[in-house]
Amino acid sequence: MSSSATHADVVSQRPRRADALRNYEKLIAAAREAFTSGGTVALEEIARRAGVGIGTLYRHFPTRQDLLEAVYVEEVEALCRSAADLAELEPWEALVAWLHRFIGYFNTKRALAEELLGYLGRDSEFFRGCRRAFYEAGEPLFARAQEAGAIRPDTSFDEVIQMTSGIAKIAPAEPEQIERILDIALDGLRYHAAAR
Numbered sequence: 001m002s003s004s005a006t007h008a009d010v011v012s013q014r015p016r017r018a019d020a021l022r023n024y025e026k027l028i029a030a031a032r033e034a035f036t037s038g039g040t041v042a043l044e045e046i047a048r049r050a051g052v053g054i055g056t057l058y059r060h061f062p063t064r065q066d067l068l069e070a071v072y073v074e075e076v077e078a079l080c081r082s083a084a085d086l087a088e089l090e091p092w093e094a095l096v097a098w099l100h101r102f103i104g105y106f107n108t109k110r111a112l113a114e115e116l117l118g119y120l121g122r123d124s125e126f127f128r129g130c131r132r133a134f135y136e137a138g139e140p141l142f143a144r145a146q147e148a149g150a151i152r153p154d155t156s157f158d159e160v161i162q163m164t165s166g167i168a169k170i171a172p173a174e175p176e177q178i179e180r181i182l183d184i185a186l187d188g189l190r191y192h193a194a195a196r
Helices: 007-012 018-036 043-050 054-060 064-085 091-116 125-147 157-168 175-189 191-195
Strands: none
Touching: 018 043, 018 054, 018 064, 018 091, 043 054, 043 064, 054 064, 064 091, 064 125, 091 125, 091 157, 091 175, 125 157, 157 175
16 A cells, blocks of 8 residues: 555455454554554554564555554444444434444544554545545434434534534543533534524
8 A cells, every 4th residue: 555545445455364354453453552542653562462473464564554544444444334333223313323433433533643644645535535434424324314303404414523523622521521512512403402
């Protein structure tokens, strides 16, 4: 992969063999923990935490950038999958649950994105592809809630994402505080609040 890698390129690099996939997933989990805990962690340390050799890490991720991109994409994919998992809930509850998951994704993403921005531009195809993926996953939840009359008709999904991202950036708040602030803001999004 290179600075011209896209979201789809990263997804296509996942191994197909079961043993290789297990090592890949262990490396992703160890890297996620290392990259989001703060500070710079050597790739050798990530391999050690994953319980694999450094050669295995380099076979899957020839560069630090490749590993960062893969972890970032895994986070985006988990957020996207969660939208489908929530589809059985009532429209308002599904959207609120997904936005809470978005807050968790955003906090992990922030640490990864800071390091990735050393390799890629903010408007690179890689980041645009990731944004498209989570918009495609979350927008139907928003539309369903709006069609059900649960959301103010005078707002857009983009505005809700901007609001939620702004709340996620509040520092130095505890996660529980951020979740509460999000709930307060979302209450203002409900249609009953707009109708008063």
